[in-house]
């Protein structure tokens with residue numbers, strides 16, 4: 240909070256207009272922006288001038304380092320990650336000193352979870368795989384920069400400053416604070432002050448450049464009273480994606496954009512494995528895919544993929560259209576109708592859901608124990624916090640799977656009782672004719 244006060248003073252002195260909000264300690268998100276006055280719905284707030292924004296075009300305090308980076312035409316994200324480290328290493332000689340001093344030292348995100356923590360706490364969740372992919376990407380990006388640029392100019396990029404640890408920090412900051420500005424053709428930027436706003440799934444407003452006031456603004460979509468925390472939306476993200484990039488999980492049932500990925504695959508022992516693989520490949524898919532389930536249902540693409548998985552050899556003429564529909568490239572979605580496969584397909588999706596639910600149950604109802612006695616107080620606190628975050632995530636993901644399970648079971652029951660009725664009637668006719 241102390242560094243946040245210094246940030247507020249520096250921003251005012253550097254041209255940030257007077258604000259209707261101030262940085263405060265808050266219940267949701269630790270620090271946040273709180274209304275100082277009544278704020279109406281539809282009001283524009285912030286007006287952060289472009290001179291106070293960090294973007295890929297920002298001037299480097301060390302021009303030599305900036306020139307070396309420009310010569311190698313580095314993409315936006317690694318460029319900004321290097322920029323942050325370079326400016327942070329210059330302390331008070333950097334114009335961003337007050338901003339950087341107020342940034343979290345360890346941004347909350349899955350980038351900071353060790354492989355064993357991911358394996359222990361997120362064993363049931365598909366977000367574990369996404370976190371591992373992201374950590375691998377960040378590590379790969381650092382190694383690439385090191386080989387191509389840093390190692391060629393050790394005087395400009397000393398290893399004590401530019402290393403995996405500092406890159407993990409700067410990427411953590413980017414994942415949790417970088418915004419894309421739609422009115423500037425999607426330009427990415429760090430917007431000091433605006434990045435003190437926390438996320439709420441109950442609002443839809445987001446940061447953007449406003450041509451008329453020539454500043455970064457957002458327009459409130461609800462009113463606020465003095466003392467209330469003001470929120471924006473970080474986008475339509477699932478709880479897993481929020482944990483991945485921002486390190487928090489919203490309260491159960493409050494995120495209308497929540498979803499969980501369901502894995503399904505073509506069985507290797509399937510007589511048509513090769514034909515199905517070929518059809519899928521043609522549309523950019525593989526024999527193992529993940530589809531997002533929401534509390535409101537599942538995508539048509541998933542249904543098409545499941546049809547393909549259960550299809551018998553005599554339906555091989557339909558493999559291509561199923562694969563096309565599963566890839567969202569199909570033109571004939573409305574025709575996705577295979578009554579002869581319906582029951583088996585729903586049963587297959589139900590089996591996938593139930594196998595996933597049992598993994599969640601195992602974790603939530605017992606798994607992931609750790610020996611608190613063997614840990615220091617700090618380590619023990621960390622484990623307890625991570626386990627709580629993982630449990631919150633798993634409960635919200637399992638809730639979506641439970642809903643799908645309920646719908647699938649009901650549909651299958653109706654279908655089977657319908658079939659049974661039809662069979663009874665048929666048997667009745669048979670008896671009559673006998």
Ligand SMILES: C[S@@+](CC[C@H](N)C(=O)[O-])C[C@H]1O[C@@H](n2cnc3c(N)ncnc32)[C@H](O)[C@@H]1O
Pocket residue numbers: 267268269270271343347415416434435436437438439484485486487488489
């Ligand atoms: C853009 S920053 C917002 C300012 C941040 N609270 C701070 O103190 O620097 C994003 C970070 O704020 C926190 N955050 C944002 N929205 C949150 C929420 N709804 N619940 C819990 N934490 C939240 C997370 O730690 C996230 O990584």
